[in-house]
Amino acid sequence: MNHVSPAELFWWVGLPYLALGIFVVGHVWRWRYDQFGWTSRSTQLQEHRLLKWGSPLFHYSAFAAIIGHIIGILIPESLTRALGIPEHVYRWFSAVTGAITAVLVIGGVIVLAGRRLLIPRVRATSDPVDYVALVLLLIVILTGIAPTLAVNLFGSGYDYRMTVAPWFRGLFIGQPDIEAISAAPLIYQVHATAAWAIFAVWPFSRLVHAWSYPLWFLWRPYIVYRSRIPAPPTEPGTTGRRWRKIGGPS
Structure with a gap:
């Protein structure tokens, strides 16, 4: 902590807590005052052929990506080793499954973004916040895919489980390792920043429908x-x- 600048303190501590606060308070506010808007505002009536393929492709692959993040970031390396999983096995499994998931996510995003941008009837139902969320999603996806494909599969890789992951877990116990995330490669920093931005935008976009899955x-x-x-x-x-x-x- 001795070498942490005020800018790093804000970026890697203040910004995450601010985003999480907006995420929680924003959802409470929207549920209380905008329940009629708590929907994905489906555009199936405007166009259904592309939606039929793009929606499940994106949603299921995104869910798989979230599970991968939970395993890679929230579960420490010491636990996987205790379970008898060598680190090199974990890395190759992560790289292969991550690459497959990345391809599927990209395919889903291309279909959904294409129909929203190129089909006038769908574009007319879009709000500015929808495009902001879409751009942030693209940044998160691309900055998450690049290390998976270019580093884990073809190079020695960067051990984010010993640097980025402890910083992230530390946020939830009030002890974030700022020096670790500050020393991480730029692509990981951009990935994390865009993710916090999505958390801040989430309550005010159609992403809220993720909490309303009709089980x-x-x-x-x-x-x-x-x-x-x-x-x-x-x-x-x-x-x-x-x-x-x-x-x-x-």
């Missing part, structure tokens, strides 16, 4: 629909009308 759909009962096309009578005196279940839970 109850998994056990919702079927809805019985009446067929529009009468079936031919099977017995004399019957109307031939029949009932059926369609699809899955509605």
Whole structure:
């Protein structure tokens, strides 16, 4: 801490706590005063073919990326070693799965960003904050992919688990290692900064719909629909009308 400048103190301590504060307070405010806006504002009616492919591709791959960050940053190297996982095995597993996830995330972002920018009906429903969130997501994705592909797969790599990860975990116990993150390569610093910016923007964008995933759909009962096309009578005196279940839970 003796060599930490005021700018580094703000950037690596003040900014993260400020972003987390905005994240929490912003969600509370929006839930209390803008529940009708608590939605992804789906553009499926404006365009559905690209959305059908881009949305699940992005969401599932992004979820996989989040799981990877939890394992790589929140779980210390000492724990994985205690579980019998050598560091070189962890690094190769991280590199391969990270590369696959990165390709899928890029594909999803290209589809979703393309339809939002190039299809007039979809573009008309977009707010400025949507583009801000999109740009920040692109920065986070690209700065996260570059070390995975260029360093972990083809080089000796940078041991972020011993530097960036302790700084991040230290934020939650009030002991962030500022010198560690200050000495990290620029690409990791940009990645972290863009991530905190997303946290600050999150409550005011359509990203809030991430907290409203309808898990109850998994056990919702079927809805019985009446067929529009009468079936031919099977017995004399019957109307031939029949009932059926369609699809899955509605």
